[in-house]
Amino acid sequence: MPASQRGPAGLRLYTFGCGTSTADLSTFAGPRYSGQLVTIPMPAYLIEHPKGRLLFDTGPSYRVAEDAEGYLGRGLARAMNIQMQRDDAIDRQLERHGYRTDDITHVALSHMHLDHAGGMAHFPRARFLVQQDELRTAWWPERFQRHHYIFEDYVATRRFEFVELHGDYDVFGDGSVVMLRTIGHTQGHSSLLVRLANNGPVLLTADAVHHRINLERFVLPSIEWSPTDCVKTIQRLRDVREHEQARVIIAHDPDDWAELKRAPEFLD
Incomplete structure (x- = not known):
């Protein structure tokens, strides 16, 4: 990897597991x-x-752990079948590893579905x-998308500081952490490229x-907002992987998860 593509010394990537969900594989991988x-x-x-601590996604709300049917509604709670304890919520995870929620300087959201943005309110x-x-x-989802956006997840964030992006975004200005616009699953989805020095x-x-x-096979999940954009995004991910020689980590893939270091271990 060229030196220009390496992140600064001290750049680290930690992973937290914020619960699990049970699903039929056909939803993601075909009939x-x-x-x-x-x-x-x-x-x-x-x-x-060195310039801050960035959280990429937050996992579900702690209220899912306390009362999933009461918070999500019976139908959605049963469909997603989330297994989550209160200590799995991101605020407790950070605390357990020596961080306060106020230590987080940036929260980057891939999108705002309940399993990715439920912990937003912890980071004012x-x-x-x-x-x-x-x-x-x-804030105003189309009808067929409404069930995965939980208004209560982010209503308290109305006065928080938001940077509204219109494409790719270099978070710290040095090319080490870059948000990539990867729409298809939702209208405004992003992925994150982290250029670590050693890994x-x-x-x-x-x-x-x-x-x-x-x-690998261009098989589309059945839950995408735009299949056409999803195909373009898959090609973009493949291009980035090839150009960067990057390790691709798929958030919901059980095999990727099994191979990934969890906090307090890290990649650097």
């Missing part, structure tokens, strides 16, 4: 897998950078980074793809 249930992780990532002092299209969709570039896809099959 041939119908009836095959998989347990999928719901991660959040902390990036330590952070600067939020999210595509403008995603913000607009979250090399890591591409955190979030929900741009849901399973390795999507990336």
